[in-house]
Amino acid sequence: xxxxxxxxxxRLARGLISKIERxxxxxxxxxxxxxxxxxxxxxxxxxxxxxxxxxxxxxPGCPICVTANADLDxxxxxxxxxxxxxASFGDVLRVPGSYTSLQAVRAxxxxxxxxxxxxxxxxxxxNNPTKQVVLLGIGFETTTPTIAxxxxxxxxxxxxxxxxxxxxxxxxxxxxxxxxxGDVALDGLICPGHVSIITGSQAWEFIARDYGIPCVVAxxxxxxxxxxxxxxxxxxENGVAxxxxxxxxxxxxxxxxxxxxxxxxxxxxxxxxxxxxGTIPASGLKLRPEYGRFDAEQVFDIDPGPTREPExxxxxxxxxGVSPPVDCPLFGKVCHPENPVGACMVSSEGSCFxxxxxxxxxx
Amino acid sequence: MCVxxxxxxxxxxxQLAQVEIGGITQTxxxxxxxxxxxxxxxxxxxxxxINTLDRQEAKETLDLFEAIARVxxxxx
Numbered sequence: 001x002x003x004x005x006x007x008x009x010x011r012l013a014r015g016l017i018s019k020i021e022r023x024x025x026x027x028x029x030x031x032x033x034x035x036x037x038x039x040x041x042x043x044x045x046x047x048x049x050x051x052x053x054x055x056x057x058x059x060p061g062c063p064i065c066v067t068a069n070a071d072l073d074x075x076x077x078x079x080x081x082x083x084x085x086x087a088s089f090g091d092v093l094r095v096p097g098s099y100t101s102l103q104a105v106r107a108x109x110x111x112x113x114x115x116x117x118x119x120x121x122x123x124x125x126x127n128n129p130t131k132q133v134v135l136l137g138i139g140f141e142t143t144t145p146t147i148a149x150x151x152x153x154x155x156x157x158x159x160x161x162x163x164x165x166x167x168x169x170x171x172x173x174x175x176x177x178x179x180x181x182g183d184v185a186l187d188g189l190i191c192p193g194h195v196s197i198i199t200g201s202q203a204w205e206f207i208a209r210d211y212g213i214p215c216v217v218a219x220x221x222x223x224x225x226x227x228x229x230x231x232x233x234x235x236x237e238n239g240v241a242x243x244x245x246x247x248x249x250x251x252x253x254x255x256x257x258x259x260x261x262x263x264x265x266x267x268x269x270x271x272x273x274x275x276x277x278g279t280i281p282a283s284g285l286k287l288r289p290e291y292g293r294f295d296a297e298q299v300f301d302i303d304p305g306p307t308r309e310p311e312x313x314x315x316x317x318x319x320x321g322v323s324p325p326v327d328c329p330l331f332g333k334v335c336h337p338e339n340p341v342g343a344c345m346v347s348s349e350g351s352c353f354x355x356x357x358x359x360x361x362x363x
Numbered sequence: 364m365c366v367x368x369x370x371x372x373x374x375x376x377x378q379l380a381q382v383e384i385g386g387i388t389q390t391x392x393x394x395x396x397x398x399x400x401x402x403x404x405x406x407x408x409x410x411x412x413i414n415t416l417d418r419q420e421a422k423e424t425l426d427l428f429e430a431i432a433r434v435x436x437x438x439x
Contacts, residue, residue: 001418001422002369004369006421006425012428012431012432014432015431016428018438018439019431019435036366089409116409118409142408142413146395146408146409146410149392149394149411194413198413223428248420248421248424249416249417249420250414250416250417256396258394258395258396258397262394349366
């Protein structure tokens with residue numbers, strides 16, 4: 001068992017597709033919250049093999065895409081402070097803020113370093129005691145516990161030159177805001193697999209209960225996604241709405257309680273601004289006051305000035321599932337991976353990037 | 364961003380494990396997954412193991428897919 005190739009078997013995929021074809025009668029729209037699911041759905045050609053009755057929509061689950069320009073501007077302003085080393089996950093560098101990007105200020109001399117793990121940022125801080133190292137804390141529940149662990153380690157090692165700019169966001173409140181907006185009607189939710197490893201499938205129960213929308217947590221292999229679609233179709237056809245797991249080898253109902261505890265220790269909920277969705281209450285995470293000395297917002301006085309949105313870019317509509325990327329007048333013309341105008345064209349799991357890469361432009 | 368991949372734990376030294384992903388050995392932090400043992404597959408995200416994978420559940424899921432594929436074959 002390698003937990004990968006077994007779940008890509010085309011013979012088993014054909015069986016699942018045939019089951020979906022037999023049981024699906026009602027036209028349905030399922031949203032995949034997670035950008036990694038959008039990538040998997042395109043990479044494995046899932047849209048092409050599903051019956052006409054089943055439509056999948058991309059959701060807001062791309063942390064880089066939903067980061068507001070105001071936050072990006074803040075990071076860029078921080079990176080420009082002399083003596084600061086900005087440690088960031090790679091994709092963020094190319095995302096344009098209001099006026100420039102981290103990549104551009106790095107070219108101008110700012111010390112911006114790409115990290116693979118929060119542990120790398122700690123190492124940079126240890127090796128550069130005369131510099132201030134700022135870790136760009138970005139991500140949903142999958143990533144947040146790792147940043148919390150790094151902050152606790154910094155405390156343990158009494159590091160005084162390490163802080164985190166927290167852009168961390170919570171997935172369930174975003175999904176709630178999206179449903180409350182009434183912008184998009186959904187018949188089922190493909191719940192994020194790796195967020196749910198941490199939160200547990202329990203995090204999605206309110207959607208089934210309060211909105212009557214079937215929810216199934218999915219893994220990222222093609223068979224995982226097909227099984228998820230099959231389970232959602234079955235719920236719709238049987239007139240039920242509950243939370244199920246199509247990724248039982250990785251996800252449990254209660255989630256990873258060790259990771260939840262770490263997040264809870266270091267972070268507390270706060271309102272957060274989401275690109276395209278405005279400010280959503282209790283959807284962000286900031287450092288608790290007792291960890292204030294590791295909070296870059298408190299360590300530094302940052303004033304990035306007024307923000308601005310790129311003209312013509314419809315990233316907001318794309319993130320809400322209201323418009324597909326191809327509806328954007330900039331898509332594939334002005335805006336492409338070499339010259340991204342909006343964040344969704346930068347991130348390797350952004351909807352626009354994924355559409356562009358896998359030829360979704362002709363859909 | 365939430366990309367995470369299955370990795371096999373080869374050895375553990377304190378909180379750090381050496382894990383193998385597609386023939387390449389990497390270090391993974393086990394702080395979020397203290398129950399993990401040598402020989403387990405874990406899901407690794409940005410250098411941290413976030414859960415162990417359940418072999419029994421994986422097997423049951425694949426058995427279910429086999430049964431579904433058999434039914435589909437018979438019907439066609």
